[in-house]
Amino acid sequence: MITADPHDLAGAYAADALTGEERETFLRHVADCPDCATETALQQEAAAWLALAAARTSPPGLRERVLAEAARTPQLPPTLPAQAGERRRRRSTPRLVHLALAASLAAAAALGGLAAWQHQEARQTRQEAASQAADFARLLAAPDTAFVKKDLSYGGSGTVAVSRRLNQAAYFCRGLTPLPADKIYQLWYVAPGNKVRSAGLLRAESTLQAVSLPPPDTAAALAVTVEPSTGSAKPTTDPLTTWLLPTA
Amino acid sequence: MAKRQAPGAGHIRTSETDRLLVSVAAGSQDAFARLYDAAAGPIYGIACRVLQDPARAEEVTQEVMLEVWQSAPRYRPESGHAMTWMMTIAHHRAVDSVRTLRRSAERERAVSQHESTLAFDDVVETVEALGEREQVRSCLKELTAELRQPVVLAYYQGLTHTEIAAALSLPLGTVKSRLRRALTRLRHCLGAPP
């Protein structure tokens, strides 16, 4: 049920009048439409007033419970550094991993071979992606970089590129199975002793995706789980796939 | 209920809530306590209004505040005000919860039809009951009825645009564009929230 003018959906979205699938469709549109992103932010400001107007004194005792729970709950990591560039270009709702052209080229390299990448690299003209491209290029060119590829049982394939020397890693995938709007893929580093830390969030895209991962440090494996759309502090579901990372 | 105040309404200035949330993002529990004082009232209030169930609203408020704590490191001051960010989370959770309840009772159809009439009468009442923010009430009243009805039904009663279209006998596209126009006018009337 998509209207001719997706701009009109910003109001329905901000008022939470859309249902799951339409919401998801609209969010996909917003990610690529700066006008709608701005419009949505403004509509949400107006909607927030409606909540403020409904304020009531909150129940006694709730404050203490919430503060105590927060005190023992870890916070989520900030979003991936790779997203910073994207945020500068478009002012939009938190949108995770969709990287620019350079990243796709890097993904092509990991999935399809370096030659294809080098060929395309020559045609790479997008200035804004240059630093990301440089990061990926450095990783792809490092002599010790290992590529660990797996076909994913739930659809698509994923490759981890890791260089112990650079302490740098990236994740490339394509054809991930789309998730409902309230779910997201989350990547995790697993270090010896089963120490798990988040390595970032991943929305399913139909195209190639490339994600700059945080420094792997001592991580021995990368895992992916399905989590609520805001991500989790710790995995709440079993890993769908695990990649064992080569040691130094 | 005791005299209602809008906790956080007015006594924390715009940029202050934004700054508080940034401190929360850095892990400050002290800032989180102050942020709770600013946001819990509106969060609980909107949850009560959408859910019509104080106990569920209390649960939702707790979930939302915890999500605010956990997700604070992902808040970007440049992409909107802290208050907007928190109210967006709160409203979405409240609506999600009421829809789940309606569905799980397997009477979605019946409920939405029942509510069509109820909701319709409620629009006026809902607007009148907004005691906390005189300004919001007067801006809502300034809207024409055709713009006010959809936005009140969606925001305060958690109806989907399909349900609103049925309640008001309007085409879907009209509901969508009226929601947008209503919010645009409200924003012009009110400005950015704190």
Ligand SMILES: [Zn+2]
């Ligand atoms: Zn658009």
